[in-house]
Amino acid sequence: MRRPGFFRCLKQAALAAALACGLVLPAQAQAQLSGNDLVAATLLAEPSDIRGGEPFWVGVRLRMAEHWHTYWRNPGDSGLATEIRWTLPAGFTAGPIVWPVPERIPVAHLVNYGYEGEILLLTQITPPAQVPAQVALKADVNWLVCQKECIPGEASLDLALPAGAGMANPATAAAFATARQGIAQPSPWSARMATTTDGYVLHVAVPGLRADRIHSAAFLPHQEAMIEHAAAQPMQVEADRLTLTLKRGSFAAAGLPQQTGGLLVLTEDTGGTQQRQAFEFTEIAYGAAAPMMAAADGAAILQAVVLAMLGGILLNLMPCVFPVLSIKILALVGHAGAGRAQMRRHGLAYTLGILLSFGALAGLLLGLRAAGAQIGWGFQLQMPLVIAVLAYLLFAMGLSLSGVFHIGGRFAGIGEGLAQRGGYQGSFFTGILAAVVATPCTAPFMGAATGFALTQPAAIGIAIFLALGFGLALPFLMLTFVPQLADRLPRPGIWMERVKQALAFPLYATVAWLIWVLSQQVGQQGLLAAMLGLVLVAAAAWSFSLQGRAAAIGAAALLLVAGGALYGTARDAAVPGTAVAQVSPAGQTVEAFSRQKLDRLLAQQQPVFVNMTAAWCITCMVNERTALSSDRVQQAFRDRNIVYMKGDWTNQDPDITRVLEQNGRSGVPLYLFYAGGQSVVLPQILTPAIVLEHLDLLDRVGARGQQQKSASLSNLTRSVQP
Structure with missing residues (x-):
């Protein structure tokens, strides 16, 4: 993070600035020198006149006294970046400073980034379509100039340019041409960054790289406190890839940095001479989609697995999962007279449904992220079609529990299964449903585990997500495998019908919430289509409850029309609004x-x-x-x-x-x-x-x-x- 205003605190309170910045001269030296004695500042323009609507370049030239230096946008371990504040006529806008590639400047045991001799800091000015006959530009420049000591300096620079055809100024052409030669090139390569225990690993894909020609490489980040600037950056050159290991800065937060832009400075051996080239990355992708680093040690992986399983267990208490689990336990009570083996098979089918769902979601998530998609856990709920389908499904389940229709032995009965093999398919699909409705909820321990999973190789990442799914399935699985727990369940009776009907209302509440979520993802027509689809689902359920082949055909037709309503919902995505307070x-x-x-x-x-x-x-x-x-x-x-x-x-x-x-x-x-x-x-x-x-x-x-x-x-x- 940049530290603006340090020189102002130096002016206002010298003693406080000494403590905050550590950048002061002895009193006698301060009386003899000032920042303006050591740095000569001039404002230059590339054109000799200005053409309306045509951007042009200006530059602040700083000429430092011998052995003194000013600073880059990231000054390094100490120092302060030069700042320029523009005062322009109405309608004119100034772009950011275009920084030349800095030098690494050792100071005691620290390293700073800055400039010695002379530099020209370029800025692009964009004028309006109509410009006045004479244009006055003003730049207030503040800098910190250092040798063994540091002194702040400032200057107010003025420049007047007439309106005209935007012709180049021969007197400044050489200065601007030289300045552009010192600017880093936009990187033609992709780069990704991942974390280690004490820093970061930067991977740069460099096709055709010749390892024998790379003498050295260094990464200069835009973010000030990101790395230890004086620390070595071990380099590894492989086929088409260069890797640098960076040590995290003492004041940097854990995890990945807030910004990842910076310069990659390469020094190549070319025919006995060394040539330096710099390439700028405005932003670097993060480690989840990066070429994966080596897997973490076994202890870290085991810890993530345990946390994931604990998070999965706690998911059962979340409002999105509890109704589904309650329905499944109610079905288990109905099987109380069945043998232990049959109950265990129900538990295994339910667990298998959850594990397959979590494995599929994790695999899809990791695959999409490896392809460069910016998504995370719960990504499917960012899709209106998924939200609408889930609302339809839970609404149909609620109608079944309320007695509108009975799915029984032909489809996925809520606690009794799909029909074949004693209802095991019902347990399997209930597990799938539990996994799907669990994704809107986050339990303790879960975030750290899933975040860790996305930084690991795919096999380890999927294993951690499977541990999360196993934790979700574990309470029901234990009921089916531990006779002492199953014996504590109440006996079947008429109360079950009352409880089953009552469990419909949490499902209706969930449907209402899903429709509210949908209202923030689609437009008015899409929302209307989704609600009409719910009416069609209810009509299909009522038709299905009637006897006869015609009723079944009618139910199927209504469901087909409801599918058309889903299409109308999915195609009417809401237009993002402007973010306001x-x-x-x-x-x-x-x-x-x-x-x-x-x-x-x-x-x-x-x-x-x-x-x-x-x-x-x-x-x-x-x-x-x-x-x-x-x-x-x-x-x-x-x-x-x-x-x-x-x-x-x-x-x-x-x-x-x-x-x-x-x-x-x-x-x-x-x-x-x-x-x-x-x-x-x-x-x-x-x-x-x-x-x-x-x-x-x-x-x-x-x-x-x-x-x-x-x-x-x-x-x-x-x-x-x-």
Whole structure:
């Protein structure tokens, strides 16, 4: 993260700046030199005049005194990037600074990135279609210039250009041509990054790479605190791939970094001479879709398997799974008179249905991510067609439980099976249904396990997801295999019919919730088609309850028309709206998540709480109502001036997917709190006490980290002064 405003704090409070930056001169030296004595700043324009609507280039030229340097956009272990603030006429806009490739500058035991001699920092200006006869450009430039000591400097630069044909200025042509030669080329290669225990592994696909010609390689990240800049970057060159191992920075958060752009600087041996080339990556893909690194050690894999299984067990208590499990247990009570072997076969069929479903979902997820798709766990619920089909299925199950029709021995009876072989197919398909309806819910332990699974080779990843499925199946499986537990079940009786009818209402409630989710994924016509489809499903169920071949044909025809309604739903996707701030029911201002907005707030040292959620995530909804909207939490947000930001993953959003991956998660919910240059990931099940505890914890850690950083930088200052 960049650290803006350090030079301003130097001006306003020299002693505080010394502690915060460790970048000061002795008092006598300060009296003798200033940043403007050591750096000469000039504003240049490439054209001699401006043509309306035609972008043009300007540049701030900095000429440093001998042995002194200024800094790149990422200054490295210390220092401060040069800043340019433009004042332009109405209708003119300025682009970002185009940075030349920096040099690595050792300072004691640290490494900085910067420039010596002379540089030209380019910026593109875009004028409106109509420009005045004379255009005044103003640039306020701030820099930090260092040798063994560091001094801030500033300049206000002015330049006037007339309107004209946009002709090139011969007097500045050479300067701009030289500046462009020092800029990194956009990378023609793809790159991916994965995490290790203490850093990252960067994989760059370089077709036709000759290992014997690569003398050295280094990655210079855009993000300031991402790596230890002075640490070695071991290089491995294989056929068509270059790999660098990077050490995580002391102040970097665990997991993948917030930004992954940077420069790859290659030094090649060409006929006895060394030639340096730099290639810029604006963003690098994350490790789940990267060429997979070596699998984690056995202990880490075992831990992930155990966590996944525990998460699967707890999924049975979630509101999306509990009704289905209750129906299956009710069916087991109905089989109480059957032999133990038959009950065990029901348990195994149910388990097999869950395992096959989880294996198929995991395989599809890993395959799509390997192909470059930005998706995570629960991705199928981002598809309106899946939501609508699930609503139809649960509605039909509810109608059956309410007695509208009886599927019995011909189709998948809710606790009695599909018909053949004693109803084992019913148990198998109930397992599939349990797996499908479990995906909107997230249980404790589950997020860390699934996030870890997506960073591993496919075989290990699928094994972890199967452990999650086995945990989901385990309670019912134990009932069928442990006679002592089965004996505690109540005996069959008339009460079963009453309970079965009552269990229809949680299913109807789930259908209502699914339709609400669908309303946020499709337009009005698509929503109307889905609700008409529910009416057709009800009509088909009623027709099926009648006797005779004609009734069965009528039911089939109605279901066919309901399938047409599904088509109408799927083709009417909602048009994404503009993300704007809203006010929650608790009265809090909720900022819509965007990567740019988050980066801007963090650059301003603004504490931010990020809530990654989705309409189909029941766990997310419960956490928002019971914890995040509580008076205590809201008051804590106000007292700390915390910006509350919400990311909606109901529909696919690559930016949110990347944030999930950066923090080792494969799905929502995800809760992040940023403060004092630190960040923390909160648990997936929240209470007001848990939220407040993490807010207090990060406050203490951030204050302690700032003290340690100030002391370290002060020691550095003393060590480099003559």
